[in-house]
Amino acid sequence: MPITLSEALVFTLKWEGGFFNHPLDPGGPTNFGIIQSRYDQYRKAIGQPRRSVKDITVAEYTAIYDQYYWDPMRAQWLDGTLGLALFDTAVNMGVGGATRRLQMSLKVPVTGAWTQAISDVIHSSDQLAVALNICRLRIAKRYDRIRERPDQKVFLKGWLNRDNDLIKKVKSMGGMSIQSFEDDDELDFDPEEVYNSFDPEVLKELNRLDDLQGDGNLF
Numbered sequence: 366m367p368i369t370l371s372e373a374l375v376f377t378l379k380w381e382g383g384f385f386n387h388p389l390d391p392g393g394p395t396n397f398g399i400i401q402s403r404y405d406q407y408r409k410a411i412g413q414p415r416r417s418v419k420d421i422t423v424a425e426y427t428a429i430y431d432q433y434y435w436d437p438m439r440a441q442w443l444d445g446t447l448g449l450a451l452f453d454t455a456v457n458m459g460v461g462g463a464t465r466r467l468q469m470s471l472k473v474p475v476t477g478a479w480t481q482a483i484s485d486v487i488h489s490s491d492q493l494a495v496a497l498n499i500c501r502l503r504i505a506k507r508y509d510r511i512r513e514r515p516d517q518k519v520f521l522k523g524w525l526n527r528d529n530d531l532i533k534k535v536k537s538m539g540g541m542s543i544q545s546f547e548d549d550d551e552l553d554f555d556p557e558e559v560y561n562s563f564d565p566e567v568l569k570e571l572n573r574l575d576d577l578q579g580d581g582n583l584f
Contacts, residue, residue, distance in 0.1 A: 366444065366445055367440075367441055367442065367443060367444065367445055367448055368440075368445035368448055368449060369441070370427070370430060370431055370435045370440075370441070370452075372445075372449075373435065373440065373448065373449050373452045373453070374427070374430060376449060376453060376530075376531070376534055377398060377430075377452065377453050377456055378397060378398065379530075380398075380453075380527045380530070381395075381397055381398025381456065382397060382398075383396070383397070384396045384418075384419055387519075387520075389516055389517065389519060389520075390520070390584075391584075392584075394417070394418050394419070395418065396418045396419055396421050396426075397421060397426045398426070398430075398456055399418055399421055399425075399426050399429055399430075400418070401417070401418045403429060403433065404418040404421055404425075404429070407425065407428070407429050407432075407433075430456070433460070434452055434455045434456050434460065435452055437455070437460045437479070438451040438452055438455050438460065438463060438464070439479065440452045443487070443492060444492040444493070444496075445538050446492055446493045446496040446535045446538045446539045447487075447492040447493070447495055447496040447499075449496070449531070449534065449535060449538070450495075450496035450497075450499045450500060450531065450535055451463050451467060451496075451499065453531055454466060454499055454503060457503070457527070457584055458503065458506065458584065459579070461477040461478070461575075461578050461579060462477075462506075462575060463499070464476075464477050464478060464479060464483075465477050465571060465574055465575065465578070466498075466499045466502040466503070466571070467483065467487075467495070467499060468480075468482075468483065469498075469502060469567070469571060470495045470498040470499055470502070471483060471486055471487065471490060471495060473485075473486060475570075475571070475574055476578075477574060477578040477579075493535065493539040493541075496535045496539075497532065497535060497536070500528055500531055500532045500535065501559050501562070501563075502563075502571070503528050503531075504525065504528050504554070504556055504559045504560065505559065505560045505563055505568055506571075506572075506575075507521060507524045507525065507528070507556070507584075508556065508557075508560045509568060509572055510584065520584065524584060525552060525556055526552075529552045529553060529554065532553070532554065533553065
């Protein structure tokens with residue numbers, strides 16, 4: 366059953382709420398998950414002057430999420446488990462990054478753009494399983510990031526906590542049992558085990574395409 370953008374934002378804004386401008390964050394100034402450059406793009410498109418993303422309104426960030434993330438991922442037409450996983454991954458890793466991980470999970474050609482090959486198989490796929498594999502590919506990407514840029518390790522715990530929360534949410538939506546811990550920060554997966562479960566050549570190719578096609582290297 367599909368979910369709405371409003372329902373998806375309940376999850377995503379839990380992790381994206383508030384203004385953030387860490388010197389090591391490649392996205393730069395960010396508010397409610399919207400980076401300054403995206404806000405500039407949106408404001409220009411609607412004929413408004415540039416201003417700080419600190420001043421973004423609820424109506425503006427909702428419109429941006431709809432136009433630049435929710436609609437391009439066609440989340441409204443998918444089961445809620447996959448719709449949420451794709452939307453949150455698009456916000457975190459870019460639409461191209463999310464689409465490549467969808468294509469890899471569906472075993473169709475990886476282009477970084479929505480293709481007929483996706484449309485041909487997505488509705489007959491096990492969308493819950495696809496959603497969970499996208500989550501696992503997110504985790505793998507985190508480790509590749511810190512191998513390339515050790516200074517990014519400062520963000521690893523937060524990234525993995527978000528991934529863990531998404532996995533639990535997707536499983537719950539799909540009617541699967543989830544582990545419960547007294548410590549909310551305790552992961553219910555072994556990140557290294559998840560990383561090592563993938564063929565290194567597959568991850569290498571995915572990272573190459575992220576670099577080549579762009580926007581898979583956000584977070």
